[in-house]
Amino acid sequence: MNAYEQLKNLADALAPRLTADRRSLHRYPETGWLEMRTSAIIHERLTSLGYACLTGAKAVKPDERLGLPDPGTLRRHAEAALAQEGTPAAFLTEEMRQGITGVIGELRCGEGPVIALRFDIDALGLTERADEGHRPAREGFASRNPGMMHACGHDGHAAIGLGVAEALMTLRDQLRGTVRLIFQPAEEGARGARALTAAGHLDDVDFFIGNHVAPTRALDDGDVTVGTWGSLATSKLDVLFTGQAAHAGGFPEQGRNALLAAASAALALHGIPRHSGGQSRVNVGVLRAGTGRNVVPDRAEMQVEVRGETTKINRFMEAEARRVCEGAALTWGCGCQVTLAGQAEGQRSDPELIRRVGEILRETLPDIRLSSEQNARNWGSEDISIMMNRVQARGGLATYMRTMTDMASPQHTAGFDFDEAVLPLAVKVFGATVLGLMGVKK
Numbered sequence: 001m002n003a004y005e006q007l008k009n010l011a012d013a014l015a016p017r018l019t020a021d022r023r024s025l026h027r028y029p030e031t032g033w034l035e036m037r038t039s040a041i042i043h044e045r046l047t048s049l050g051y052a053c054l055t056g057a058k059a060v061k062p063d064e065r066l067g068l069p070d071p072g073t074l075r076r077h078a079e080a081a082l083a084q085e086g087t088p089a090a091f092l093t094e095e096m097r098q099g100i101t102g103v104i105g106e107l108r109c110g111e112g113p114v115i116a117l118r119f120d121i122d123a124l125g126l127t128e129r130a131d132e133g134h135r136p137a138r139e140g141f142a143s144r145n146p147g148m149m150h151a152c153g154h155d156g157h158a159a160i161g162l163g164v165a166e167a168l169m170t171l172r173d174q175l176r177g178t179v180r181l182i183f184q185p186a187e188e189g190a191r192g193a194r195a196l197t198a199a200g201h202l203d204d205v206d207f208f209i210g211n212h213v214a215p216t217r218a219l220d221d222g223d224v225t226v227g228t229w230g231s232l233a234t235s236k237l238d239v240l241f242t243g244q245a246a247h248a249g250g251f252p253e254q255g256r257n258a259l260l261a262a263a264s265a266a267l268a269l270h271g272i273p274r275h276s277g278g279q280s281r282v283n284v285g286v287l288r289a290g291t292g293r294n295v296v297p298d299r300a301e302m303q304v305e306v307r308g309e310t311t312k313i314n315r316f317m318e319a320e321a322r323r324v325c326e327g328a329a330l331t332w333g334c335g336c337q338v339t340l341a342g343q344a345e346g347q348r349s350d351p352e353l354i355r356r357v358g359e360i361l362r363e364t365l366p367d368i369r370l371s372s373e374q375n376a377r378n379w380g381s382e383d384i385s386i387m388m389n390r391v392q393a394r395g396g397l398a399t400y401m402r403t404m405t406d407m408a409s410p411q412h413t414a415g416f417d418f419d420e421a422v423l424p425l426a427v428k429v430f431g432a433t434v435l436g437l438m439g440v441k442k
């Protein structure tokens, strides 16, 4: 039996564990930089399998983390995570408790390419459906963390990563090169990739592969799309306007109205000119201001995002947005502080890697159907782009794949769930890709 046959058998045998892991993570979802239980579980599993593990500041550069929760939230979540079922306390490090989450596992098998695989692990700020019509609720694995939910499938991604870790460790005698498994925190809101990339984990990578579960589409004829391109570059901005409170009846002239500054900015932001070079977006999604009817508001908080079809267009949008906010603040005599809360770039999978991976999968996993559109267009934004661009800038090749699965409700909705048959399938796809790129005989 060759390595690919062994891989298929291993992945099929692992299926019950993959489902159990996915459901355990689904039950205790953790949003960006709070993936403490999740990171501890991954840390323990990789260590026990024999991987060299990096965690804390060795995995992500702390100063480059975007959109951090406040210290109180971190502290409360750490206490909750420690008390939850299945949390391996010894692997929940002090750094993880401080929100330096994420784990990297590495397996070195002599001379050969460095292959990095990326699995994102965070959940969304969303309340999961609790009615019997929703399978996770009916079968007892719906979220027990209030206001958090795995509604994008990253619970599956983490479980797939653990499955790949086990399969490749079992096949290690046949590997030639280095496997780096990157379990990435804080993908939602595009906050984590930057901190991982800044820590240098993409600098020596020859092949980089990511994957997202995606809904089976009537028009899409395959199980796997080998490459994708075109997700939008984006910047998430937190804007704080500060003014001066005053008695609205007695001394309004002494006030500086932060609410009006924010309101002016909100309207002007949506008036940023469209870019002739491609698509752009802007959205003011949150505006909170004011304390009472008869008080001139001295504080307004705004959450804004801009996007662009290319990194360049997004940079234009971000620069315009910053100028508009500062200009509006000036108009109303207020202060303005703009903080970058998330960031992604444009991305493009390498045609050469798409070709090679397609060939490997066609030859070694003939039962898995490749989508006829091998390089599909993405919308939305994904911070894997930052990692892909880094690899590509250093001469490596990168691709971002899709594995198709039936979904109960669209991603990012309260009724989301997916067909877990995709878990062993993705383990096979990742595993065969690594074997093939390392030149293991078919």
Ligand SMILES: [Zn+2]
Pocket (backbone or CB within 6 Å): 152, 153, 154, 212
């Ligand atoms: Zn996602």
